[in-house]
Each structure stands twice: as structure tokens, then as C-alpha cells.
Amino acid sequence: MQRFYRLMAVLCLLGGLACENKKTVSPPTSIGPVPDAKQMEWHKMEKNAFIHFTINTFTDKEWGYGDESPELFNPTDLNVDQWVKVLKETGFKGVILTCKHHDGFCLWPSKYTEHTVAKSPYKNGKGDIAKEVSEACEKYGLKFGVYLSPWDRNRADYGDSTYVTYYRNQLKELFTSYGDVFEMWFDGANGGDGFYGGADEVRRIERESYYHWPQTLDLVRSIQPQVLFFSDGGPDLRWGGNEEARAGLTNWNTISTDTLYAGKSGIMDLLNSGSENGVNWVPLEANTSIRPGWFYHAKEDSLVKTPEQLMDIYLTSVGRGSTLLLNIPPDKRGHFHENDIDALKGWHALQEKEFANNLIKNTKVTASSVRGNAEQYDARNAVDENYDTYWATDDNIQTGSLEVEFSGERTIKYVLLQEYIPLGQRIKDFSIDAWINGGWKEIAKGTTIGYKRILKLDAPVKTDKLKINILDSKACPVINNLEVY
Structure with missing residues (x-):
């Protein structure tokens, strides 16, 4: 009996030590602005599609003047199911439809104007393309978004207060009749020459005040609180200053929106890089078209x-911590053109090939230090494929490293890093070393990481050890994912 009690005492002692090793340590405190739940969901979408399709498709223009007859809109075999099915098969998560471009033609039968599909030959005036795309998105599990140009070259009252009422009425139609809308997209093209109901003149508006944006957006939020607003400067998502889907090599998700206004010197650079000490979380959405034009x-x-060009675009957008918004314009039939489909499928196959085999699996991963020496912040958390677990250091340690030891020599082409942004964006400077000829050699470096950073090495490297060095950070680093290909 005494031996039994001694054995139990030993087991209890061991159990106590095990419990001590698994002690709970408080997580890092978030720093600065952080993404809200809807922004966090948007970050994880990564790839969304823009669809420019309107009267311009049939007039061979990029910007319609506003005097085009609705009868010109006549797709011979419109098939929105084809669009969304192709997007689903090639990895897209959302669709943003140009419901109205600058020419003012509406892809839904708005009751506030006759410049719509209701006056076109399409389905004898009974068509509603916004509804068709919304339903196709629901069918294939993609999110639906809308673009509604603030500028309208068709409207006789553009420039008057009555036009703002018209614009808001159309927003009400779109946000009450077409299901959930994840994003509303509007751009900075506002005012200029146009038809304007026959006036054929140039009209200018005060871009910062004319639309009464705070009230206009509050109206939309009152209908669908989950919607994200994209414009040149937010408030939820920002433009990157170019239409090449090229995010900055330094890309802070933070920016101070009160610094963004038309004509500000350096605005494009600020949009592209964000601001390290910005007070708002306004991540970059990188947009471009699969063709030279948008229509x-x-x-x-x-x-x-080409698939290779699209892959490069993926690396300068998603690979630099933004999401990608790629435009694919349907042709006059109402189909994605075969060349566009081939490019999308080729790109998707290339992605699948390049990122098929994560070399980090079944490797030994260690850290220079671990927060509170607690298992809940161990280095292995960076490779466990769980987004919400992470490696972290103590609060007073703002540098550190993760070391990966492979079971043998591996050829490395890409390194993928993710920072746990629900606690804020922190990392300011990092490098990657490989063990080559008996010593560490730097093979890549960067500044910000954010939601995701993918570094493509200048040339593939053969090594059996890899080290990720956090050289500078606003607070203790938190890395929740590391992948190697």
C-alpha cells in the first residue's frame, strides 16, 4: 500500500510539472487600430473579381458619354452562370458588378430612370442583370458586391442636390432587392464633360462635399450594416494609387483618413504604402484588369x-498584404471570352502547382524565445495551420527568430509569412536566412508583413535550415503562419 501511495505521489508530482509547463500566459495586448470582424473576413477572401459590363461593351468605349440609346445594349447569349462558375473554379471568393458606370446606364430596372435594361432588347425589357449575378453568386457560394458610379453623364440634374437624392434612391434599390452585399465600390471620377440630358457641357462638383458621403454611407449601413465601402481613401478599404494591382513593398493597413483629400502632395505614395502610425484600419485593395481596358x-x-503575368500580379497584391480585385469583362455575347478563361485557368493551375507542397510540414521549428515560456505561444503554432494560434515573444522583446530544420536538403522558391493582425500590424523589418556552406546567408528581406507576405526568391535556394529574423517591430511580434515552397 505504501508503494501505491508513493507511486501516486510521483504521478501527481509529474502531473503538476506538466500542468506548470502548460501554464496560461496572457496574450499580447493589441496595438493601434485593428480590423473589425467584416474587414477580417474580407482579408481572408484574398481574390475577388470585378465585372465591367454595360453599354460601353457595345459601343467599344471605356467611358460612355451618357447619350447612348439603351437599345444598343443587346447581348446575344448572356450567361452570368458561366461567369460565376469560372470564377468559382479559379479560386475567387467575391464578385463586384458595375451596376452603373459613368454613362448612367443601369443593369437593373431602376424605377428612377428610363436609362436601364428595361428599355433595352435584352429579354424584351424584362431583364435584371444585377439580380442574375446576385443569384449566381449565391448558387456558387461567392459574395456579391456592387459598383455604382457617383458620376452620371446621362442625368440632366447632375450637379444639383436632386441628383444626390437620385443616387441615394438607387442605392436603396440595390441594397434592399439583391440580397447581401459585401462591398460597395465607388471611385474618384466625378464631374467633367457629358451629355447631361442634352446639355452637352462640362460640369464640376465639389468632390469632398457634394455627395454628403457620411450621410450617404450611413443610409447604406442602416440597410446592410455588414457592407464594406471602398473608395480612394476608405472609409473601410482604400485604393492603392495605381491600376496595376501593385501594393507597396511596405504596406501598412493603417492610415489616417483625414490626411486623404484630392490634390494632396504625395497622396499616391501614401495610398500605396499606408501609414505606420495611421489611426484607422483601412487596408489596400489592389485592382487591375485582365485586359488593357476595363470593358x-x-x-x-x-x-x-498570361497566367505568368497574373501570377506576378498575385505576388504584388495578395503577396504584399492586400487583396486582389481582378477585372474580367464579358464580351458582346455576354460571355467571358475564351482567351480570358484560358488565362484564368492557366493561372489557377500555376498557383496550384507552385503552392502544392508546403515544405514546412514535419519539420523541427524552434524560436529564439517564447512568451512566458508557455506552450500556447510556441514556435510550432506558426506551422499548425490554425489561423488563431501564433508564436509570440514577451512584451519587452520586439525582435526574435524562428528556425526551421528540414529532414534533409530542400529547394526553396517561396516563403510565406502571416502576422496575426487581430492584434494589430506590428512588424517593421525582417529578413530570411538559409544555411549554406556551413553558415547563415541572407536570401530575402522585407519591411511589413500584415495579413500575408509572399517572398519569391531571386533564384531557388538549396538548404536544410531556414531562419526568419524579426529585426524590428512596434511591439512583440506575433506570427501565426509560416509556409515554405
Whole structure:
């Protein structure tokens, strides 16, 4: 009996030690602005599609003047199911439809104007393309978004207060009749020459005040609180200062929105890089088109971006901590053109090939230090494929390293890093070393990480050990994912 009690005492002691090793240590305190729940969901979407399709498709223009007859809008075989099915198969998570471009033609039968599909030959005036795309998105599990141009070159009252009422009425239609909308997209093209109901003149508006944006956006939020607003400077998502889907090599998700206004010197650089000490979380959405133009033009059929070009775009957008918004314009049939589909499928296959085999699996991963020496912040958390677990250091340690030891020599081409942004964006400077010829050699470096950073090495490297060095951080680093390909 005494031996039994001694054995139990030993087991209890061991159990106590095990419990001590698994002690709970408080997590790092978040720093600065952080993404809200809807922004966090948006970050994880990564790839969304823009669809420019309107009267311009049939007039071979990029910007319609506003005097086009609705009868010109006549797709011969419109198939929105084809669009969304292709997008689903090639990895997209959302669709933003140009419900109204600058020419003012509406893809839904708005009751506030006759410049719509209701006056076109499409389905004998009974068509509603916004509804068709919304339903196709629901069918294939993609999110639906809308673009509604603030500028309207067709409206006779553009520039008057009555037009703002018209614009808001159309927003009410879109946000009450077409299901959940994840994003509302509007741009900075506002005012200029136009038809304006026959006036044929140039009109200027005060861009910062004319639309009464705070009240206009509050109206939309009152209908669908979950919607995210994209514009040149937010308030929820920002433009990157170019239409090449090229985010800055330094890309802070934070920015101070009161610094963003038309004509400000250096605005494009600020939009592209964000601001380290910005007071608002306004991440960058990187946009571009699969063709030179935003609308379909037959002369551009041979100019569709190649799978390799699309892969490069992925690396300068998603690979630099933004999301990608890629435009694919349907042709006059109402189809994605075969060349565009081939490019999308080729790109998707290339992604699948390049990121098929994560070399980090079944490796030994250690850290220079671990927060509170607690298992809940161990280095292995960076490779456990759980977004919400992470490696972290103590609060007073703002540098550190993760070391990966492979079971043998591996050829490395890409390194992928993710920072746990629900606690804020922190990392300011990092480098990657490989063990080569008996010593560490730097093979890549960067500044910010954010939601995701993918570094493609200048040339593949053979090594059996890899080290991620956090050289500077606003607070203790928190890395929740590390992948190697």
C-alpha cells in the first residue's frame, strides 16, 4: 500500500510539472487600430473579381458619354452562370458588378430612370442583370458586391442636390432587392464633360462635399450594416494609387483618413504604402484588369494577361498584404471570352502547382524565445495551420527568430509569412536566412508583413535550415503562419 501511495505521489508530482509547463500566459495586448470582424473576413477572401459590363461593351468605349440609346445594349447569349462558375473554379471568393458606370446606364430596372435594361432588347425589357449575378453568386457560394458610379453623364440634374437624392434612391434599390452585399465600390471620377440630358457641357462638383458621403454611407449601413465601402481613401478599404494591382513593398493597413483629400502632395505614395502610425484600419485593395481596358474590346483579344503575368500580379497584391480585385469583362455575347478563361485557368493551375507542397510540414521549428515560456505561444503554432494560434515573444522583446530544420536538403522558391493582425500590424523589418556552406546567408528581406507576405526568391535556394529574423517591430511580434515552397 505504501508503494501505491508513493507511486501516486510521483504521478501527481509529474502531473503538476506538466500542468506548470502548460501554464496560461496572457496574450499580447493589441496595438493601434485593428480590423473589425467584416474587414477580417474580407482579408481572408484574398481574390475577388470585378465585372465591367454595360453599354460601353457595345459601343467599344471605356467611358460612355451618357447619350447612348439603351437599345444598343443587346447581348446575344448572356450567361452570368458561366461567369460565376469560372470564377468559382479559379479560386475567387467575391464578385463586384458595375451596376452603373459613368454613362448612367443601369443593369437593373431602376424605377428612377428610363436609362436601364428595361428599355433595352435584352429579354424584351424584362431583364435584371444585377439580380442574375446576385443569384449566381449565391448558387456558387461567392459574395456579391456592387459598383455604382457617383458620376452620371446621362442625368440632366447632375450637379444639383436632386441628383444626390437620385443616387441615394438607387442605392436603396440595390441594397434592399439583391440580397447581401459585401462591398460597395465607388471611385474618384466625378464631374467633367457629358451629355447631361442634352446639355452637352462640362460640369464640376465639389468632390469632398457634394455627395454628403457620411450621410450617404450611413443610409447604406442602416440597410446592410455588414457592407464594406471602398473608395480612394476608405472609409473601410482604400485604393492603392495605381491600376496595376501593385501594393507597396511596405504596406501598412493603417492610415489616417483625414490626411486623404484630392490634390494632396504625395497622396499616391501614401495610398500605396499606408501609414505606420495611421489611426484607422483601412487596408489596400489592389485592382487591375485582365485586359488593357476595363470593358471588352475585340481588338484586345490577343492582349489578355498570361497566367505568368497574373501570377506576378498575385505576388504584388495578395503577396504584399492586400487583396486582389481582378477585372474580367464579358464580351458582346455576354460571355467571358475564351482567351480570358484560358488565362484564368492557366493561372489557377500555376498557383496550384507552385503552392502544392508546403515544405514546412514535419519539420523541427524552434524560436529564439517564447512568451512566458508557455506552450500556447510556441514556435510550432506558426506551422499548425490554425489561423488563431501564433508564436509570440514577451512584451519587452520586439525582435526574435524562428528556425526551421528540414529532414534533409530542400529547394526553396517561396516563403510565406502571416502576422496575426487581430492584434494589430506590428512588424517593421525582417529578413530570411538559409544555411549554406556551413553558415547563415541572407536570401530575402522585407519591411511589413500584415495579413500575408509572399517572398519569391531571386533564384531557388538549396538548404536544410531556414531562419526568419524579426529585426524590428512596434511591439512583440506575433506570427501565426509560416509556409515554405
